Amino acid sequence: MAGDTEGADATEAEAKAATQLVVSRLSQVWMFSDLALAHARAGKRASAEAALDHGIEAARTLENAWGRSRALARLASVLVEIANPHPALPFEPAK
Numbered sequence: 001m002a003g004d005t006e007g008a009d010a011t012e013a014e015a016k017a018a019t020q021l022v023v024s025r026l027s028q029v030w031m032f033s034d035l036a037l038a039h040a041r042a043g044k045r046a047s048a049e050a051a052l053d054h055g056i057e058a059a060r061t062l063e064n065a066w067g068r069s070r071a072l073a074r075l076a077s078v079l080v081e082i083a084n085p086h087p088a089l090p091f092e093p094a095k
Contacts, residue, residue: 028058029071033078040085
């Protein structure tokens with residue numbers, strides 16, 4: 001926020017609106033999981049936890065058992081990473 005509460009509020013409102021455009025709740029869980037991992041690896045634990053909380057809220061609405069299982073497994077692995085973050089590893093394409 002850097003002292004710009006009004007700007008931060010506007011950005012948050014835009015983010016919420018953009019999230020609602022992602023129709024699939026499972027995709028929302030993945031999006032928030034990726035955000036949480038990025039924050040955790042950057043040393044921003046509070047932001048990582050906030051993103052994880054948004055992912056959990058999205059997962060609560062999943063009715064399909066398979067989708068809910070995938071979402072919860074993903075969120076659990078992200079929680080482990082938040083608790084013990086590792087810096088991002090360099091990308092190596094599969095051979």
